[in-house]
Amino acid sequence: MPRILGLDIGDKTIGIALSDEAQTLAFPGTTILRHEGKKRDMATLRQFIANNAVGAIVVGLPLMLDDSEGIQAQKVRDFVATLRNSVRIPIFFQDERLTTFEAEQMQIAAGVRPEDRKKTIDSIAASLILQTYLNEKNQSMGATAQ
Numbered sequence: 001m002p003r004i005l006g007l008d009i010g011d012k013t014i015g016i017a018l019s020d021e022a023q024t025l026a027f028p029g030t031t032i033l034r035h036e037g038k039k040r041d042m043a044t045l046r047q048f049i050a051n052n053a054v055g056a057i058v059v060g061l062p063l064m065l066d067d068s069e070g071i072q073a074q075k076v077r078d079f080v081a082t083l084r085n086s087v088r089i090p091i092f093f094q095d096e097r098l099t100t101f102e103a104e105q106m107q108i109a110a111g112v113r114p115e116d117r118k119k120t121i122d123s124i125a126a127s128l129i130l131q132t133y134l135n136e137k138n139q140s141m142g143a144t145a146q
Helices: 039-051 071-086 099-109 114-145
Strands: 003-009 013-019 026-033 054-061 091-095
Touching: 003 039, 003 071, 003 114, 013 039, 013 114, 026 039, 026 114, 039 054, 039 071, 054 071, 054 114, 071 091, 091 114, 099 114
Parallel strands: 003 054, 054 091
Antiparallel strands: 003 013, 013 026
């Protein structure tokens, strides 16, 4: 099976996670620093997709606690609209509420120093987004197989 790419898209960075080939586990990857405009971001993502045999993308959608979409969700949707024109694989949204908070709590529990948390928090958040998607996908596939 092709791998699935998880993205946590922020204003300054993009956290990346990648599934295993069985599409059951998500692993934090790297964090991409965003550039002015979107061309370089798209080129970086296309290269990553090609190098890692990615067959689909899951993007975290930052919904508000009341399920509404705010400014950040619209920024993510705009980025994904550009991404859809740049790659030819399916792109799905996954609710990402509180993933950055959860990622930070995981780092604190692991004893990661505050100055080191920024380096990995976005890729950890991306892995949480992707893992949630994988769990839901695999759970629904298991339910239909019964």
